[in-house]
Ligand SMILES: [Zn+2]
């Protein structure tokens with residue numbers, strides 16, 4: 001069975017080099033749905049607590065919210081960084097408090113201090129799904145990701161290989177020693 005969580009992301013981007021309106025900078029509220037699949041954990045009668053999926057996924061997805069997402073070869077990138085630099089907000093601002101965990105992968109690098117994500121490929125809905133799966137695949141048993149943004153929607157299903165050992169009291173994943181990091185339950 002699956003536990004399903006939905007997120008809303010507000011971001012600005014453009015498709016650099018694309019022949020269409022999307023080559024101009026514009027914004028969206030995107031909706032992402034992450035489906036986590038596993039057996040039913042009989043102790044709590046759920047696959048995985050949705051608020052825990054939310055916490056885990058949001059720590060990285062926060063980087064895309066109220067952020068600018070640009071491809072690394074887009075000439076807007078140095079231009080914008082130059083403006084932020086001159087304005088003194090490139091390395092953070094007092095008002096920038098909803099800061100996600102910075103990451104750097106093959107596909108993207110997040111600069112939460114100036115609310116920017118630099119991507120290898122154009123950030124289409126398909127690109128966002130690839131990126132998200134890559135960032136979260138080791139943390140959650142993701143079976144499917146759907147991303148809706150404007151008139152564009154994409155989804156992809158992923159192979160689930162293992163079942164995760166979860167706490168029978170609060171439902172979250174046990175650590176490598178079989179101990180629940182939340183309530184201290186110890187697997188016998
Ligand atoms: Zn767009």
Ligand SMILES: [Zn+2]
Pocket residue numbers: 167168169170171172180181182183184185
């Ligand atoms: Zn627990």
